[in-house]
Amino acid sequence: MRVLISGASIAGPVVAYWLHRAGFEVTVVERTESLRTGTGGHPVDLLGPAVEVVDRMGLGDVVRARRTATDLMTLIRPGKPDVTIHGAELLAGVSDRHIEIMRGDLAQILHESTARHVEYKFGCTITGIEDDSVSFSDGSRERFDLIVGADGLHSGVRRLVFGDERNYRHFLGAYLAVYTLPNVMGLEDQVLNYSAVDRSVAIYPTNDKSRVRAAFLMRSPEIVYDYKDPAAQRRVLRTLVDGLGWEVPTLLESLDEASDFYFDEISQIRLDSWSRGRVTLAGDAGYGPGPAVGGGSSLALVGGYVLATELAAAGGDHTVAYPAYERAMVATVAGSRRIGPSVLATLIPRSGLQVWTMAQALKVLPKLPRALQQRLTSFGGGPAAMLEGVELRPAYSQAQ
Ligand SMILES: Cc1cc2nc3c(=O)[nH]c(=O)nc-3n(C[C@H](O)[C@H](O)[C@H](O)COP(=O)(O)OP(=O)(O)OC[C@H]3O[C@@H](n4cnc5c(N)ncnc54)[C@H](O)[C@@H]3O)c2cc1C
Structure with missing residues (x-):
């Protein structure tokens, strides 16, 4: 059977890997001209079953070798002394099985683990899905039995099959901006986090020691702007952080030169069903819990694995496999939707009192027994607990 996957980030290659092993012929199309590696992008968290999936792919050692571990986290507050804490203490409650790695x-x-067996077409997108064929941006047309949209929050496959994303995108009341800039502060193995009311700014290291990433989280009612226009996005960011002190004016000096500027609203994708006919969605495209707030990378890894193993078990019969995939994921996806808003409420303080409370909590955290540290840093169970509910079928292999 021929399977077409759109998107070569996390969910796409995971589906490709396991479908190839089960004997499917797989093609992946990716919009960008090459893999976006560079400074590594943002750090993402692999939790519980997601770690299990990379282990089952035989990639556990190589993924662990490239894990990022932030030694120190410093909370900076307007007009108050800084509080510094070890990253391990802050992450105590996340999960015993946790790997942080650059996306x-x-x-x-x-x-790399799939490139020998799977056909990758970079700089290519799907432009039309017809009954028996698929059209591509390079003008070609081909027949595929199954189609998987693993093309992220603003999925093109989803738009073609499910219609305008405004119908199922749910705004969580905040915006996110991220870009890379020169490491003028000489930051090493340390995250700086400036917390003010309704605004939170983090600076963290990248794979390239001469560069750092700045991430801005801003609570705001929905703003109307041309979301496809980077100049308009930059204007919105400047307005949202106007008047913020600390290093923010210095960070903004590099904004116009940043080639990897990312700006988006923090929103969730809420579809009742993410399959239609022979097309299904995986990862952020189908059930994005919101960037930076809900364990989206782990969901992408686990969702990709569950989809592929259900297809393998059903011999490629999507009328059996897609409903089984959705049944296996539905509780976890529902859980991830609940977690996003509470994580956001912690990451962006609503009041000066919340900033103060956060600082006090960080001061006492290192002195507490580990069990209590775990309870306080787990976001009420959080993404790790929600993911533990997914049952992973045994791996399936035909083409080893
Ligand atoms: C700033 C930021 C911080 C984050 N922090 C965290 C975190 O701390 N922890 C965490 O777990 N998650 C985090 N996330 C979320 C995480 O990155 C995503 O949940 C995860 O990458 C989803 O993987 P995916 O494969 O589903 O989609 P994506 O990683 O979004 O990949 C989609 C792929 O599809 C491609 N594509 C897009 N459109 C098309 C098209 N039309 N045709 C073909 N290809 C297309 C894209 O180029 C991309 O390669 C963060 C996200 C952002 C933006």
Whole structure:
């Protein structure tokens, strides 16, 4: 059977890997001209079953070798002393099985593990899905039995099959901006986090020691702007952080030169069903819990695995496999939708009192027994607990 996957980041290559092993012929199309690796992008978290999936792919060692571990996290507050804490203490409650890695590094590892067996077409998108064929941006047309949209929050496959994303995108009341800039502060193995009311700014290291990433989280009512226009996005960012002190004016000096500027609203994709006919969605495209707030990378890895193993078990019969995939994921996806808003409420303080409370909590955290540290840093169970509910079928292999 011929399977077409759109998107070569996390979910796409995972589906490709397991479908190839089960004997399917797989093609992946990716919009960008090459893999976006560079400084590595943003760090993402692999939790519980997602770690299990990379282990089952035989990639556990290489993924662990490229893990990022932030030694120190410093909370900076307007007019108050800084509080510094070890990253391990802050992450105590996340999960015993937890790997933090740059998204770009993970995508590269997943791509390398599939590139010999799977056809990758970079700089190519799907432009039309007809009854028996698929049209591409390079003008070609081909027949595929199954189609998987693993093309992220603003999925093109989803738009073609399910219609305008405004119908199922749910705004969580905040915006996110991220870009890379020169490491003028000489930051090493440390995250700086400036917390003010309704605004939170983090600076963290990248794979390239001469560069750092700045991430801005801003609570705001929905803003009307041309979301496809980077100049308009930059204007919105400047307006949202106007008047913020600390290093923010210095960070903004590099904004116009940043080639990897990312700006988006923090929103979730809420579809009742993410399959239609022979087309299904995986990862952020189908059930994105919101960037930076809900364990989206782990969902992408686990969802990709569950989809592929259900297809393998059903011999490629999507009328059996897609409903089984959705049944296996539905509780976890529902859980991830609940977690996003509470994680966001912690990441962006609503009041000066919340900033103060956060600082006090960080001061006492290192002195607490580990069990209590775990309870306080788990976001009420959080993404790790929600993912533990997914049952992973045994791996299936025909083409080893
Ligand atoms: C700034 C930021 C911080 C984040 N922090 C975290 C975190 O701390 N922890 C965490 O777990 N998650 C985090 N996330 C979310 C995480 O990155 C995503 O949940 C995860 O990458 C989803 O993987 P995916 O494969 O489903 O989609 P994506 O990683 O979005 O990949 C989609 C792929 O499809 C490609 N594509 C897009 N459109 C098309 C098209 N029309 N045709 C072909 N290809 C296309 C894209 O180029 C991309 O390669 C963060 C996200 C952002 C933006």
